[in-house]
Structure formats: structure tokens, C-alpha cells
């Protein structure tokens with residue numbers, strides 16, 4: 001029962017959170033939750049009626065065993081209904097949680113989720129040692145794509161790049177949309193050399209997208225990368241991110257379409 005109460009209180013908190021007020025699932029969850037409450041009220045009413053009914057049965061001289069069986073069936077029915085609604089609420093809750101960690105345009109994990117994964121990776125480093133690499137990737141001259149071909153084409157390009165990057169890394173790497181036209185790639189258990197060779201492949205894939213998404217004669221799509229290695233679990237996350245960001249900044253300064261190690 002405690003679990004159910006916790007779930008209900010969690011849903012109430014989510015519904016009251018202004019951050020989700022405009023979320024497409026907010027209204028659906030609110031209606032479902034109200035329905036669930038109404039069902040609970042109905043079950044309580046049924047329960048009260050059942051109690052009165054049982055009193056009447058007693059008057060008619062039913063045996064204790066028969067009365068017990070009747071009551072048991074009532075309870076089983078109520079539990080079944082209640083379980084069904086609890087499961088529905090749990091599924092909705094899980095879906096809401098999943099959506100809140102995704103970027104709507106690209107379907108990639110969002111910045112919030114990337115930060116959670118980065119903190120987890122630092123904790124893992126503290127427990128078992130090793131290393132990981134972090135890369136920030138930024139689409140070059142993306143503004144000119146929006147300006148030249150329109151925002152919709154810009155959105156499609158971002159979606160296609162996101163797809164190309166996430167398909168090009170391992171399952172346990174993280175490819176997230178860091179914001180705007182910037183992506184974050186986290187490579188657990190990887191050296192700089194290993195990541196460099198992955199980036200060669202990713203850059204080639206992104207280059208191919210130009211021909212598929214932009215008119216003939218358009219400048220090719222390229223990305224600039226800032227890459228950094230982390231071995232020290234005690235290093236603050238901000239410092240690691242700043243190193244990757246500085247390296248990315250240098251990559252832009254060096255004429256773009258390149259990888260700089262920071």
C-alpha cells in the first residue's frame with residue numbers, strides 16, 4: 001500500500017510541477033488520474049453497499065463460511081480493479097519520465113539526461129577507475145542553412161545529424177542533444193585514439209548527409225569537435241565540460257571541420 005501511496009504522491013507532484021504544464025501528456029495524465037480517483041470512490045461506494053448487503057444476508061441466516069467466501073470474492077474483485085489502475089498509472093509515469101529525458105526534435109537524450117549520465121560515469125570512475133572521453137560537436141555555419149533553406153530544412157538537418165551520430169556510436173556510448181546545433185558524445189572506457197577513429201567515421205557520415213538533404217551546389221555539412229579525456233573521478237564535471245568547450249572553440253577558430261583535443 002505504501003508503494004501505491006508513493007506513486008500517487010509522485011504523480012500529484014508531477015502534475016503540480018509547472019515545468020510539465022505544457023507537456024502533451026500532462027492533460028492525459030491529469031484526466032487519467034481523476035478517473036482513477038473516481039474509480040476509487042466508486043469502489044468505496046460498492047464496498048459500503050456490499051457491507052450493507054452482507055448484513056442483510058446475515059439476517060437471512062447464511063453460514064459464516066458462505067459469508068466469508070462472498071466477502072473474499074468482493075475483495076478479490078476490488079484488488080483486481082485497483083491493480084489494473086495502478087499498473088496504468090505506473091506505465092504512464094514511466095512514459096512521462098522517458099519523455100522528460102528526451103529532446104523533442106531529434107529524439108536524442110536531452111541535456112538533463114546527458115548530465116545525469118556524465119555524473120554516473122564520474123561515479124563509476126571513482127569506483128572502478130579507468131577513463132572516459134567527452135566530445136562536444138557543433139554543426140558548422142548552421143545559421144546559413146536556416147537562412148538559406150529555411151528553418152524546416154534546418155530542423156531536418158539536425159534530425160539527420162542526430163540520427164547519424166547516434167547510429168555511429170556503440171550502444172553504451174551516449175549521444176545527446178546538448179542544445180541548439182550542438183551535440184554531446186560520451187565514450188565510456190575509451191582512449192583519445194579510439195574516439196578519434198570513431199570521429200573520422202562520424203564526420204564521413206555527416207558529409208554524406210549534405211547530398212541527401214541540401215540542394216546540389218550547397219556547401220557540405222561539417223562538424224567541429226572538442227574532445228577531452230577524463231581519468232580523475234575527483235575532477236568537477238564543470239571543469240571537464242569547460243575543457244571540451246574550449247577545445248570546440250579552438251576548433252571553430254582553426255577554420256572548423258576538425259577535431260581539437262583539450
Ligand SMILES: Nc1nc2c(ncn2[C@@H]2O[C@H](COP(=O)(O)OP(=O)(O)OP(=O)(O)O)[C@@H](O)[C@H]2O)c(=O)[nH]1
Pocket residue numbers: 105138139140141142143144146150151152153154155158179180181252256
Ligand atoms: N532549425 C533550427 N535551428 C536552430 C535550432 N536551434 C538552434 N538553431 C539555430 O542554429 C544557429 C546557430 O548559429 P550560430 O551560433 O551563429 O552558429 P553557426 O552558424 O553554426 O556558426 P559556427 O558555429 O560558428 O560555425 C542559429 O541560427 C539558431 O537559430 C533548432 O532547433 N532548429
